[in-house]
Amino acid sequence: MAETDQAVVEAENPLLEGLRLRRRPDPCALVIFGASGDLTTRKLFPAIYSLAVRRLLPERFAIVGIARTEESDEDFRQRMREAVEEHSRDELREDVWQELAAGMRYVTSEFDDPGGWERLTRALNALDAERGTNGNRVYYLAVPPGAIANLADELGKRRETEGWTRLVVEKPFGRDRASATDLNERIHCHFSEREIFRIDHYLGKETVQNMLALRFANGIFEPIWNRQFVDHVQITVAESIGIEDRAEFYEQAGAIRDIFQNHLLQLLALTAMEPPIDFTADSVRNEKVKVLRSMQTPGPSTVVRGQYGRGFVEGEEVAGYREEPRVAPDSMTETFVAAELYVDNWRWADTPFYVRVGKRLPRRETTIAIHFKRAPHPPFEELAAEGLRPNVLIVQVQPDEGVSLAIGAKVPGQGMTIRTVHMDFLYGGAFRTGLPEAYERLILDTLLGDATLFTRADEVDEQWALVDAIVAAWQRDRPGFPNYDAGTWGPPSAEELLARAGRAWRRN
Ligand code: BG6
Numbered sequence: 001m002a003e004t005d006q007a008v009v010e011a012e013n014p015l016l017e018g019l020r021l022r023r024r025p026d027p028c029a030l031v032i033f034g035a036s037g038d039l040t041t042r043k044l045f046p047a048i049y050s051l052a053v054r055r056l057l058p059e060r061f062a063i064v065g066i067a068r069t070e071e072s073d074e075d076f077r078q079r080m081r082e083a084v085e086e087h088s089r090d091e092l093r094e095d096v097w098q099e100l101a102a103g104m105r106y107v108t109s110e111f112d113d114p115g116g117w118e119r120l121t122r123a124l125n126a127l128d129a130e131r132g133t134n135g136n137r138v139y140y141l142a143v144p145p146g147a148i149a150n151l152a153d154e155l156g157k158r159r160e161t162e163g164w165t166r167l168v169v170e171k172p173f174g175r176d177r178a179s180a181t182d183l184n185e186r187i188h189c190h191f192s193e194r195e196i197f198r199i200d201h202y203l204g205k206e207t208v209q210n211m212l213a214l215r216f217a218n219g220i221f222e223p224i225w226n227r228q229f230v231d232h233v234q235i236t237v238a239e240s241i242g243i244e245d246r247a248e249f250y251e252q253a254g255a256i257r258d259i260f261q262n263h264l265l266q267l268l269a270l271t272a273m274e275p276p277i278d279f280t281a282d283s284v285r286n287e288k289v290k291v292l293r294s295m296q297t298p299g300p301s302t303v304v305r306g307q308y309g310r311g312f313v314e315g316e317e318v319a320g321y322r323e324e325p326r327v328a329p330d331s332m333t334e335t336f337v338a339a340e341l342y343v344d345n346w347r348w349a350d351t352p353f354y355v356r357v358g359k360r361l362p363r364r365e366t367t368i369a370i371h372f373k374r375a376p377h378p379p380f381e382e383l384a385a386e387g388l389r390p391n392v393l394i395v396q397v398q399p400d401e402g403v404s405l406a407i408g409a410k411v412p413g414q415g416m417t418i419r420t421v422h423m424d425f426l427y428g429g430a431f432r433t434g435l436p437e438a439y440e441r442l443i444l445d446t447l448l449g450d451a452t453l454f455t456r457a458d459e460v461d462e463q464w465a466l467v468d469a470i471v472a473a474w475q476r477d478r479p480g481f482p483n484y485d486a487g488t489w490g491p492p493s494a495e496e497l498l499a500r501a502g503r504a505w506r507r508n
Contacts, residue, residue: 025447026164027060028136029127031120033151034143035065035076035106039170043201044142045080046088047439052100053090056444060134062103062127066120068110076106089434103131111143111151117158135163138446142170144249149186156190168197168446171262172253173455176471177464184457193457197446202263203453204438204445206427207397211270211368212279214395214403221393222275224372225347231390232352234369234506235267238361240313242486243335247326254333255305259357261467262455265292267397268353269459271368272343281451285459292462296342297469304493305479306336308360311486318360318486332481335359338494339470354498356505360486366397369506389420392506401435402426 030048032040051057065076081101085092105123109116127133139155141148148169159165167187174180187196202208215221224230237259243250250258269288276283309320321327321335336358343353374390392406404424411417427435445453455463483491489505498504 023448024056025058025444025449026136027058027132027134028138028163028447029062029064029124029131029133030138030140030443030447031064031066031124032140032142033066033111033147034141036067036069036071037142039142040065041079041083042087043437043439044140044443045083047437047443049084049088049092049097049100050090050437050440051444052096053093057100058447060132062105062131062133063100064105064107064120064123064127066107066109066116068108070108071106073104073106077101077104080104089437103127111147111154117154121158135160136165137163138166138168140168140446145172145175149183152187152190156187159190164195164449165191166195166197166446166449167191168199170199171201172257173198173262173460174464175252175257177461177468180460180464184460188457194451196454196457197442197451198455198457198460199442200262200266200455201438201442202266202397203455204440204442205397206435206441207395207401208267208270209441209453210403211267211395212284216275225370227348227351229372230351231371231373232354232503233268233271234367234371235264235271235353235355236365236367236369236505237264237267237357238363238365238489239359240361240364242308242318242321242360243324243327245325247324250335251327251331251333255335255337255357255359256467256471260337260339260355261463264355264357265463265466266455267366267368268341268343268355271370272348272353274347279452281454281456284452285456289456289458289462290345291343292459292466294343294345294348295462295466296344297466298339298341300473300476302340302497303470303473304336304338304491304497305334305474306338306358306484306491306494307331307333307481308335308358308484308486309482311360311488313360313362313487320482320486321360322482332478334481336361336484336490336494338490338497340497352501352503354503354505356490356494358490361489362487364399367506368395368397369393370395371503371506394506400426401428 032044034040048057048063081092081097084097105127107116107120107123109119124137128135141151143151152167155167174183215225269291272291273287274290276287307321310323311318321333322329322331336356338354338356341353341355342350370393372391389406389408394404394406396402396404402425404422406420406422408418409421411419442453495505
């Protein structure tokens with residue numbers, strides 16, 4: 001059976017899967033601002049289609065795309081059909097597509113054009129009447145960061161009394177603590193925190209959520225998940241790609257705002273947090289905020305930044321960052337950050353969290369590795385000589401999603417030679433269904449009104465507080481960029497960060 005058919009059968013038959021049986025969202029209209037952009041084409045529509053295939057969308061549902069680009073309803077449907085064909089994990093099924101397409105409309109407008117807002121209101125009212133969407137709205141702002149505050153103002157002013165409203169905001173949320181505070185204040189003038197869904201798509205990844213399952217659905221890990229048993233933690237978000245076609249954005253953001261401030265700190269918070277009392281949005285987010293709040297401000301000697309020069313990635317020669325189109329030839333934007341961080345609380349005091357993020361590294365890999373302390377006394381002489389490696393629990397977020405535990409095992413034969421082997425759980429082998437895309441989960445959760453996997457205002461604030469402190473220290477010196485070759489694991493100082501404590505980054 002094709003994977004899609006299988007998924008549909010499973011969604012229809014609760015006895016078959018049982019893992020993901022969720023209530024269906026209320027009738028509603030999803031309005032996508034920035035409907036001609038890359039995110040809509042590559043991520044949002046393919047995800048919406050996959051939800052449609054699994055019958056997870058509301059029974060009465062409509063989508064309105066709105067953007068500057070002139071387009072008819074029909075052209076919009078055709079373009080999104082192609083997007084689904086190209087980017088979805090599911091094959092396009094005519095019946096599913098036709099049902100979805102029937103509720104699709106497009107409005108051409110500048111966001112500050114009063115005529116455009118009127119056309120949008122008319123389209124939505126007509127959809128309420130035709131498709132029974134009941135005045136419920138999800139506004140998805142897939143727009144550049146600078147456009148968010150004004151859009152939120154306009155939407156707030158035009159709020160309808162009938163039905164509920166939710167606002168989905170893409171990252172980056174502000175560019176520092178002050179601008180994020182301003183943005184929050186502007187949005188809060190019209191929307192309550194419960195109506196705001198700040199996206200960090202890493203939280204939609206199955207393997208990231210599995211961190212919660214691993215820690216809190218198993219009795220064996222929590223007792224050793226602390227400074228007594230853990231030597232240190234390593235979190236890596238490595239990408240082999242460069243900045244693709246996003247120079248304007250990346251020159252402003254750099255690795256610290258693009259990934260460190262959000263994806264990386266979320267991974268750290270989920271790894272370090274205390275067990276929440278339940279899995280409601282506030283309980284989970286309260287615990288994450290406590291972690292962020294307990295983080296020490298790192299000194300300059302514990303943060304390393306880098307920028308890639310020319311090099312070879314996966315066998316191909318690639319340009320250096322400063323040679324990328326539309327990047328300043330003397331750009332000081334960092335494409336790599338590594339840091340030694342500390343969570344100052346009872347559980348983690350003095351336990352280093354070594355983190356690194358970077359573009360043009362040797363391969364794509366996101367992992368969280370918990371390095372346990374070594375066995376206190378090796379009972380066999382051979383072990384003392386060879387040095388048994390400590391246990392490591394590796395959560396492989398991507399690719400090859402799974403969990404692996406490094407343990408020492410006896411090599412068959414005479415004598416007592418011990419070698420490190422891995423006990424592996426691989427998603428691909430253990431579960432029959434393919435992994436959903438992060439955006440499927442996140443879009444569904446916004447339709448359901450479940451904010452657990454979205455970033456709360458105080459979380460964003462704490463994330464920026466840490467990043468602001470790091471960036472402020474950077475103003476004081478100018479490292480010699482580029483300082484690592486594309487296709488290597490960052491500048492040598494990233495190795496030194498661990499080497500001075502007698503540790504090393506994990507290599508596969
Ligand atoms: C985005 C960043 O948030 O995440 C990109 O802006 C990055 O620079 C991307 O490439 C990585 O996402 P993923 O899901 O491919 O790991």
